[in-house]
Amino acid sequence: MSRIVIRGGLVVTAAEEVHADVLVEGGRVAALASHDSDPARGWTASADRVIDAIGKYVIPGGVDAHTHMELPFGGTFASDTFETGTRAAAWGGTTTIVDFAVQSVGEPLRAGLDTWHAKADAQCAIDYGFHMILSDVNEDTLKEMDILVEEGVTSFKLFMAYPGVFYSDDGRILRAMQRGADNGGLIMMHAENGIAIDVLVEQALAAGRTDPRYHGEVRHALLEAEATHRAIRLAQVAGSPLYVVHVSAQQAVGQITLARDEGLNVFGETCPQYLFLSTDNLAEPDFEGAKYVCSTPLRPKEHQAVLWRALRTNDLQVVSTDHCPFCFVGQKELGRGDFSKIPNGLPGVENRMDLLHQAVVDGHISRRRWIEIACATPARMFGLYPRKGTIAPGADADIVIYDPDAEQVVSAATHHMNVDYSAYEGKRITGRVETVLSRGEPVIDGREYVGRAGHGQYTPRGTCQYLV
Numbered sequence: 251m252s253r254i255v256i257r258g259g260l261v262v263t264a265a266e267e268v269h270a271d272v273l274v275e276g277g278r279v280a281a282l283a284s285h286d287s288d289p290a291r292g293w294t295a296s297a298d299r300v301i302d303a304i305g306k307y308v309i310p311g312g313v314d315a316h317t318h319m320e321l322p323f324g325g326t327f328a329s330d331t332f333e334t335g336t337r338a339a340a341w342g343g344t345t346t347i348v349d350f351a352v353q354s355v356g357e358p359l360r361a362g363l364d365t366w367h368a369k370a371d372a373q374c375a376i377d378y379g380f381h382m383i384l385s386d387v388n389e390d391t392l393k394e395m396d397i398l399v400e401e402g403v404t405s406f407k408l409f410m411a412y413p414g415v416f417y418s419d420d421g422r423i424l425r426a427m428q429r430g431a432d433n434g435g436l437i438m439m440h441a442e443n444g445i446a447i448d449v450l451v452e453q454a455l456a457a458g459r460t461d462p463r464y465h466g467e468v469r470h471a472l473l474e475a476e477a478t479h480r481a482i483r484l485a486q487v488a489g490s491p492l493y494v495v496h497v498s499a500q501q502a503v504g505q506i507t508l509a510r511d512e513g514l515n516v517f518g519e520t521c522p523q524y525l526f527l528s529t530d531n532l533a534e535p536d537f538e539g540a541k542y543v544c545s546t547p548l549r550p551k552e553h554q555a556v557l558w559r560a561l562r563t564n565d566l567q568v569v570s571t572d573h574c575p576f577c578f579v580g581q582k583e584l585g586r587g588d589f590s591k592i593p594n595g596l597p598g599v600e601n602r603m604d605l606l607h608q609a610v611v612d613g614h615i616s617r618r619r620w621i622e623i624a625c626a627t628p629a630r631m632f633g634l635y636p637r638k639g640t641i642a643p644g645a646d647a648d649i650v651i652y653d654p655d656a657e658q659v660v661s662a663a664t665h666h667m668n669v670d671y672s673a674y675e676g677k678r679i680t681g682r683v684e685t686v687l688s689r690g691e692p693v694i695d696g697r698e699y700v701g702r703a704g705h706g707q708y709t710p711r712g713t714c715q716y717l718v
């Protein structure tokens with residue numbers, strides 16, 4: 251059983267910041283002790299390996315609860331496989347992803363889940379779990395939800411957008427929420443009024459407004475807020491908790507804040523692209539705006555301050571990436587002359603921990619809040635805590651040694667995601683991952699990849715641990 255000591259770093263969790271040495275045994279955190287105390291010196295003397303973390307942060311590996319590896323969308327597939335995507339995640343300090351298995355209309359949930367297991371099996375560099383996208387709510391699939399919860403697939407995403415693909419009407423949504431209220435499954439909602447949006451898309455295209463920036467205009471902020479409100483009240487009627495994914499509009503944040511003030515189990519996630527990018531990017535000339543097409547869409551810059559405030563006040567609880575990369579050449583280009591044919595999604599699984607550290611440097615959030623929104627809360631929200639999301643005795647030794655002073659420039663030329671552009675090209679960031687352990691095994695070691703496809707294990711999850 252290998253013994254690793256991580257020595258001299260500042261251990262930062264959602265709860266504490268302490269100068270401590272960390273003992274890792276058999277893939278788990280065995281103990282923490284004051285730096286250079288007698289017990290810590292004893293560990294160092296008998297360790298197989300000592301990692302020097304002086305001047306560095308020692309943080310839990312990131313938990314990215316929203317990724318789409320190899321997602322079929324708009325006649326193409328997201329360009330990261332589980333192999334390339336999880337390797338890139340590790341480079342960026344993320345050690346667990348929860349990806350979305352997709353049920354196709356007319357198929358059982360089981361078939362979709364089996365497909366996702368087959369894609370991920372023996373491919374991943376880091377641990378992974380699955381949510382289930384519920385595209386077809388009926389008596390059979392409602393029963394299947396119970397079985398999946400028992401098996402550790404404890405969250406179900408429904409769509410108020412994308413009529414004819416993933417869309418569920420209010421009656422189906424209510425039924426799924428009622429079932430979730432009974433079996434403990436957490437309902438995740440893509441909250442945009444897709445029926446109204448499709449009318450605006452048709453009108454825009456008919457009027458010759460075909461550039462990427464119109465993607466942002468037709469997916470109106472008020473149609474996100476309206477759907478968010480509707481989802482909240484449907485959940486309230488069903489007596490179920492609700493997790494709203496990729497919140498981007500300040501008016502939608504307002505609905506979540508209101509619900510939380512009423513004491514409801516309503517939670518919200520936002521993503522780095524909404525915090526750091528805006529409609530200015532969507533308006534970039536020469537079809538470059540297509541790089542920033544995702545749904546919900548990027549909003550005007552003034553929404554960013556509201557999102558940051560909500561992250562500080564816990565009106566939003568989680569930052570995930572919604573990582574869903576499509577190459578500019580050959581994929582995003584499918585929508586030249588018709589913005590509605592641009593595959594929706596941005597790459598980001600590698601950038602999240604760094605961008606949020608930059609937010610610490612910039613004063614938007616505290617260090618502990620960085621770890622809370624990126625590691626601890628997503629682990630709690632999706633039933634992985636305290637195995638994931640913290641550094642404490644008994645936790646998996648998913649640990650990142652983070653250099654808070656290193657300078658880097660984000661670029662497609664140096665990133666590890668399988669996509670031909672970066673949404674943050676040229677952005678300067680202070681802070682960088684140095685070493686990453688997954689269950690005690692090095693995946694990144696001093697800026698070198700030493701991991702392997704197949705190290706990452708499927709991780710069944712418990713039910714939500716964040717309910718009030």
Ligand SMILES: [Zn+2]
Pocket residue numbers: 316318572574
């Ligand atoms: Zn998504």
